Amino acid sequence: MYAVAALNVIRNLNLKVPEDISVISFSNGVLSKYARPKLTTVN
Numbered sequence: 001m002y003a004v005a006a007l008n009v010i011r012n013l014n015l016k017v018p019e020d021i022s023v024i025s026f027s028n029g030v031l032s033k034y035a036r037p038k039l040t041t042v043n
Contacts, residue, residue, distance in 0.1 A: 025042070
């Protein structure tokens with residue numbers, strides 16, 4: 001959930017993932033499967 005929230009904040013700051021910043025999640029939950037751009041996750 002926090003990684004998806006971080007993606008929203010990053011978009012609001014007009015930054016691009018992964019060009020400007022990378023996001024990795026330590027949970028392979030349902031939200032991460034539908035996040036755009038796709039999240040790198042550690043299960």
